[in-house]
Amino acid sequence: MGASPSAVVLARAADDKVLPALSFGVRVPRHGHARVHSIFARAANLQLPGWRLIVLLAAEYPNVPHGIRMAATAWTRCRSCLRVGDLVHLESTRLRFPRSGVNVDLSTAKRWQVELTRTSIDWSDPRVVGAFTAAYEASHSLAKLTADSVAALYRRRLASALPPLESAIACLRVDAASEQLQRLLGLGPGLTPSGDDFIVGCLAGLAVSTRNAPARRQFLAEVARILEHDLGATTPISRQHLSDACRLEFAQPLAELAIAIGCGARDVRTKVSAALRIGACSGADGVAGLLFALQAWQSQATPSAGR
Secondary structure: OOOOHHHHHHHHHHHHOEEEEEEEEOOOOOOEEEEEEEEOOOEEEEEOOOOOEEEEEEOOOOOOOOEEEEOHHHHHHHHHHOOOOOEEEEEOOEEEEOOOOEEEEOOOOEEEOOOHHHOOOOOOOHHHHHHHHHHHHHHHHHOOOOOOHHHHHHHHHHHHHHHHHHHHHHHOEHHHHHHHHHOOOOOOOOOOOHHHHHHHHHHHHHHOOOOOOHHHHHHHHHHHHHHHOOHHHOOHHHHHHHHHHHOOOOOHHHHHHHHHHHHOOOOHHHHHHHHHOOOOOHHHHHHHHHHHHHHHHHOOOOOOOEO
16 A cells, blocks of 8 residues: 555655755764854855854855765755754764754765875976966966955065065974964955965965975974964954865865876866866965965975974
8 A cells, every 4th residue: 555645745845854965075073063154145154163164065166174065956955944043963974954854964975085295296397397387377367356455455465475484484484484374364355365365275285295395294284283273363264264274174176276286287277277266366365375385395405394
């Protein structure tokens, strides 16, 4: 005997409340609770106790370390049920929203992570030099400058910070490098200010350059530790991206560009284009930081890390 029509309707309604995720980043916790912090057209931030965030993303957005990506239909259904302040229970295989009854299913989702420190850059390889040059040229030809006064202030501050920052990175001077990076925290336009995006890119460039250099690894670890204790100077959303970067975890487009340069890949211009599509200017600022850090260590020896 078949199920009654009412039972079928109830089963379908229950299925509509179970929304599968495509992937989740390595910094998404699998237990605890959160609250819906903010909702946008293609993203929603969930705030953990304290200040850390998880972000739910529509599939057209790339992976990020603290993100959960959902297919278009699942995202649309999920977003329509969200309200700012809603409680979220984080469980091993799902996110459960008690008010709406929605469950974001993680059981079949792919865990996403890119480890930049596994890449080893060999600047004696002409393919690496060619990839870096192509990325540099592409970033300058494709990037668009923001023309408001906040952006102009950021560019002036950046211009004054870059020479001493480059010197500090080249000589592995932790305090001097940290001081210059801290000058950029929270500076510039956007939900993730330009200075923060530059710092994220810079940390990615350093991360992809450290594999065979213990002194550089120590330098990067100490700079990241100092920065991570100073993140209250910026916006909540940017703070989370910076926290990821301080743990050497980066958004997919930036990470893939760093690896493409490090491997001397031929498709580096495509990777630049993908990275530049992040936000209004976030991608361009992140790429600028990445290329700057790569160049700072390009021709340097690796002296002992110091203060």
